[in-house]
Amino acid sequence: MGYNAKSFVMAACAATLGLGAMPAAAEEADYILATASTGGTYYPVGVALATLVKVRLQPGEGIGMSAISSAGSGENVRLLREDEAQFGIMQGLYGYYAATGTGPLESEGVQENLRSVTMLWQNVEHFVIDSDRVDTGDMADFAALAGESVALGRRNSGTIGSNAAILGGFGFDIYEDFELVEGGYGPSAEALQNGQVAGISTPAGVPVGAISQLFAAAGDGVTLLNMTDEQMTTADGGRNLWTPYTIEAGTYPGQDEAVQTIAQPNFLATQADLPEENVYMITKAIYENLGFLQAIHPATNAMSIEAAIAGLPLPLHPGAIRYYEEVGIEIPDRLRP
Incomplete structure (x- = not known):
């Protein structure tokens, strides 16, 4: 040729x-x-x-x-x-x-x-708690879990680092103020469904598979929390990294209303x-x-x-x-x- x-x-x-x-x-x-x-x-x-x-x-x-x-x-x-x-x-x-x-x-x-x-x-923050613990429906409810068992990610993961930064904005040291149950998204969701933890946070792009499975299995037994405008600012902590994000209604099974949260790249x-x-x-x-x-x-x-x-x-x-x-x-x- x-x-x-x-x-x-x-x-x-x-x-x-x-x-x-x-x-x-x-x-x-x-x-x-x-x-x-x-x-x-x-x-x-x-x-x-x-x-x-x-x-x-x-x-x-x-x-x-x-x-x-x-x-x-x-x-x-x-x-x-x-x-x-x-x-x-x-x-x-x-x-x-x-x-x-x-x-x-x-x-x-x-x-x-x-x-x-x-x-x-965008990495969308999903703070989910046991519905029996819901009062305001926003991050004040997660703050009220201080001292209890929560799942915020694996050790050394971006998930736990992100949660440490966000909850640090609210004045918490997650390693001192919560009982951490370490694990990936699937095990964390199962731990919430089984009552082993009172709340979880799974930052990820929507829809998150583990969250979809959790809502399909637990129904209204779990609640995806909102963030107020003031809470969004507090969570960002002056980094100009997290921005408002809307999880549209119907994104997850049984989610009838839009949820206001934050996201980072x-x-x-x-x-x-x-x-x-x-x-x-x-x-x-x-x-x-x-x-x-x-x-x-x-x-x-x-x-x-x-x-x-x-x-x-x-x-x-x-x-x-x-x-x-x-x-x-x-x-x-x-x-x-």
Whole structure:
């Protein structure tokens, strides 16, 4: 086959994959994507991302990806630092901690080797309690559980870190003021249904599988709490990270009314030293195949190229910058390495 004919065939194959012409300097790799517990949103979205990479990039470019369950954002920082994973889904809050060497990551210092790839979806706070404990129907009811057993996430997870920050805004030290029952989303929901805990908090993209199952099984025996405007401000604690979010009526079984809560961003992080071409192709594959992701998990319905860099707490990887600039996204200085 002559050079021109071979080039034509390669271009046609690339077009079939939905990626256009591929840069020549890509390196074959099989990446690990760290997610969180299987009952939340991180894991199924991670599986969707990994599947997309395998389908679109592995056949022609040798770039594969596999999603693994983990304890969540806090552990994912460590997994990327120690090269046990090359990509990780994280809460915006943990990206902030990693970038500043603060909070639960203070002892580890600033994580110089972490970069952002893209915003994924909003992490919606779900505070759910036993309906027998409902008085106001808002966060005052959760505050009233001080001293009792609650499930706020696995140790070192983004879930427990998020809950520590939010409840810290209300004046609580969760490790001192509550009896913590550690576990992922599924076990936490089961613990509430079985009366082992009085309340849980499961921050994730809606709908959360474990919460759907909880409401289907427990009915009006559990209540999803609202936040007042004042409580939203208190929960954010001046970070400008959490914003108001409405969980629409009917999102969960038996949920007849909308619930007002808050949400923070989730994003895809990677290592700074990964090849630029590989990260470029992965970023491009994501945004040229959003329908593929959205067909797998509805949390990705919030994704769009217009919101790709909104609220990212870490500088962008050069490969992601290259793609975004190609499609006309203006990159602020704070997101440049």
